[in-house]
Amino acid sequence: MNFFHVDALGLAGPGMASWQDSIAVLAGKGTYRSGDCPRCTSTLLPANERRRVPASARMALQVAEEAMARSTLDIDSVCSVFATCHGDAEIIDKICVALAEPERSVSPTQFHNSVHNAAAGYWAIAAHSPMPSTTVSAYHASFVAGLMEAVAQLRVEARPVLLVAYDYPAPEPLAASVGAYLPFAVAMVLTPDATPQSTRLALETVSHQPVEGMHCGELERLRVSNPAASGLPLLRVLATGASGRVLLPHVNGLQLAVNVEME
Amino acid sequence: MAADALIISACTLVNALGRGAQACFDALEQSRGGLRPCDFGDADIDTWIGRVDGLEDEPVVAGLSSFDCRNNQLAQLALGQDTFAERVAEVRGRYGAARVGVFVGTSTSGVLQTELAYRHRDPVSGALPADFSYFGTQNAMSPAEFTRQFLSLEGPVMSVSTACSSSAKVFASAYRHIKAGLCDAAVVGGVDSLCFSTLYGFNSLGLVSDRPCRPWDAERSGMNIGEGAGFAVLEKRVGDAPGVALLGYGESSDAYHMSSPHPEGAGAAAAMASALTMAGLTADAVGYINLHGTGTRANDASEDRAVMQVFGSGTACTATKGWTGHTLGAAGVTEILFALGSIERDFIPGTMNSEHLDPALSADVLLQNRSAPVSCVLSNSFGFGGSNCSLLLGAVS
Numbered sequence: 001m002n003f004f005h006v007d008a009l010g011l012a013g014p015g016m017a018s019w020q021d022s023i024a025v026l027a028g029k030g031t032y033r034s035g036d037c038p039r040c041t042s043t044l045l046p047a048n049e050r051r052r053v054p055a056s057a058r059m060a061l062q063v064a065e066e067a068m069a070r071s072t073l074d075i076d077s078v079c080s081v082f083a084t085c086h087g088d089a090e091i092i093d094k095i096c097v098a099l100a101e102p103e104r105s106v107s108p109t110q111f112h113n114s115v116h117n118a119a120a121g122y123w124a125i126a127a128h129s130p131m132p133s134t135t136v137s138a139y140h141a142s143f144v145a146g147l148m149e150a151v152a153q154l155r156v157e158a159r160p161v162l163l164v165a166y167d168y169p170a171p172e173p174l175a176a177s178v179g180a181y182l183p184f185a186v187a188m189v190l191t192p193d194a195t196p197q198s199t200r201l202a203l204e205t206v207s208h209q210p211v212e213g214m215h216c217g218e219l220e221r222l223r224v225s226n227p228a229a230s231g232l233p234l235l236r237v238l239a240t241g242a243s244g245r246v247l248l249p250h251v252n253g254l255q256l257a258v259n260v261e262m263e
Numbered sequence: 264m265a266a267d268a269l270i271i272s273a274c275t276l277v278n279a280l281g282r283g284a285q286a287c288f289d290a291l292e293q294s295r296g297g298l299r300p301c302d303f304g305d306a307d308i309d310t311w312i313g314r315v316d317g318l319e320d321e322p323v324v325a326g327l328s329s330f331d332c333r334n335n336q337l338a339q340l341a342l343g344q345d346t347f348a349e350r351v352a353e354v355r356g357r358y359g360a361a362r363v364g365v366f367v368g369t370s371t372s373g374v375l376q377t378e379l380a381y382r383h384r385d386p387v388s389g390a391l392p393a394d395f396s397y398f399g400t401q402n403a404m405s406p407a408e409f410t411r412q413f414l415s416l417e418g419p420v421m422s423v424s425t426a427c428s429s430s431a432k433v434f435a436s437a438y439r440h441i442k443a444g445l446c447d448a449a450v451v452g453g454v455d456s457l458c459f460s461t462l463y464g465f466n467s468l469g470l471v472s473d474r475p476c477r478p479w480d481a482e483r484s485g486m487n488i489g490e491g492a493g494f495a496v497l498e499k500r501v502g503d504a505p506g507v508a509l510l511g512y513g514e515s516s517d518a519y520h521m522s523s524p525h526p527e528g529a530g531a532a533a534a535m536a537s538a539l540t541m542a543g544l545t546a547d548a549v550g551y552i553n554l555h556g557t558g559t560r561a562n563d564a565s566e567d568r569a570v571m572q573v574f575g576s577g578t579a580c581t582a583t584k585g586w587t588g589h590t591l592g593a594a595g596v597t598e599i600l601f602a603l604g605s606i607e608r609d610f611i612p613g614t615m616n617s618e619h620l621d622p623a624l625s626a627d628v629l630l631q632n633r634s635a636p637v638s639c640v641l642s643n644s645f646g647f648g649g650s651n652c653s654l655l656l657g658a659v660s
């Protein structure tokens with residue numbers, strides 16, 4: 001068992017403007033209406049960088065900033081793990097369109113925004129943080145892989161980690177191959193030791209056990225279509241404020257079992 | 264530190280120097296470089312590249328055909344060298360398939376497949392060709408999942424995609440997963456293959472050279488792009504058996520700019536210093552530094568300042584991208600395995616193509632190969648987004 005603590009969260013998704021705004025619907029206490037995704041922005045990035053930041057990274061930064069604003073920790077003191085399955089498909093689309101033209105003129109800004117760790121790079125600039133950051137990907141288990149990396153990091157290196165999972169929709173023609181889904185991002189400030197406001201969790205790997213989804217149809221569609229939303233069952237337990245255990249599927253039958261241990 | 268260090272118990276490499284780690288070490292020892300004028304597809308850029316010959320003739324195995332693309336062909340070619348797959352089968356037998364993790368770094372994965380698909384969009388609907396396999400090719404996870412399935416492993420699997428530091432950072436991720444008990448051993452690696460996005464993208468930034476790249480040279484004029492794949496098995500040391508171990512790693516963020524390095528090399532210096540601290544070593548324990556050394560004016564100047572801050576001018580340095588080209592997401596694993604070859608064969612590779620060291624730079628960069636016993640090497644990998652990673656490799660006995 002690997003024990004850790006959740007100090008604060010941030011969230012953005014269709015009909016969910018923030019973590020605070022989402023607690024009732026995630027806990028099953030309110031009626032969920034999918035609707036539009038909030039317009040995301042970073043308030044910490046300098047204006048010249050804010051103009052260049054792609055939509056996927058904007059979403060990642062918004063939830064990271066929300067979580068750090070609610071956290072008891074200093075923004076430049078946490079390591080970060082970013083998890084995204086698809087990266088920024090809008091940027092890949094623009095580059096591939098340009099490369100299919102005779103001039104092949106790739107925009108330098110789009111090129112540096114095309115790296116999978118673009119959000120992480122902008123986050124370091126926004127937070128003025130020299131702390132280590134990594135960006136992982138694992139198909140629909142990208143959130144799970146990110147959570148495992150973050151917990152391994154905070155256990156082994158004994159320092160707090162900000163986990164940010166996000167996936168933003170792809171444009172056509174890529175969307176036909178990538179799949180259709182609504183945008184979703186979640187950030188969790190994770191710590192090795194308890195903080196004044198934290199909840200204790202424990203994590204272990206198991207395999208081939210039955211996995212439970214979300215009871216609300218629209219949230220379940222979000223969970224199965226957007227890789228960043230695959231952690232919704234864990235967020236549901238955290239939103240209820242009660243103890244619970246969730247199983248999150250990894251790849252090939254492996255699963256992550258997470259226990260939420262309320263006092 | 265060495266007592267609980269993880270050892271590299273098997274490895275393989277493919278890049279412009281050759282097929283197999285031993286073939287690459289032979290090329291380094293015999294001073295045979297791998298760069299050539301750009302002849303990749305119909306790319307029309309005046310530069311040199313490090314291309315792997317004959318990749319096109321090596322489709323991926325039948326059972327994994329949805330993964331077929333240049334990037335996974337390169338991965339498969341590497342997995343088939345140096346009896347690597349056989350060694351992994353032994354590791355799988357030792358720990359069980361579910362206890363062996365897979366951590367693969369890549370920058371652009373199989374995006375070449377998407378670039379080619381966009382050339383063949385339906386003229387009316389704009390749709391991509393029906394046989395385009397996004398998840399098997401372009402998606403960042405593709406090389407990690409291909410590797411996992413090829414090696415029949417069932418442990419935690421992920422790709423790490425942090426541009427040019429990707430396959431250095433997989434060593435840190437694997438180390439943490441093993442130490443946290445999430446797996447007992449890991450296959451770590453990196454794969455990046457030539458594509459038009461990187462050739463035209465780096466060209467748009469004015470960073471590619473029209474000559475073979477010359478790191479630290481006064482006349483250096485940019486980088487050359489290469490392709491490569493490398494894998495290693497990372498596991499706990501059995502008893503006090505001699506071997507080569509990952510002694511430490513250090514990671515940091517520049518928090519400065521998306522595509523330009525910090526001018527004073529602050530993040531790079533922090534990464535190197537962290538690796539030394541983790542290993543419990545001081546700078547004088549390091550036999551030489553394998554520099555990130557891309558050959559661009561700004562990168563080399565920034566890294567030079569970082570090396571001076573942490574090591575001063577007394578530590579030998581080399582930059583090997585003049586041999587292979589910059590293999591981007593595969594550069595980290597390629598260069599740490601060059602370090603392993605260096606420890607095994609008692610030589611330090613020189614900095615190919617460079618002739619006149621820049622008087623404005625201070626690091627003790629070797630131009631020629633040097634025969635010398637080597638027991639500890641630091642290898643640097645830095646990437647876009649200000650992502651820095653230094654690895655410290657050393658003999659344990």
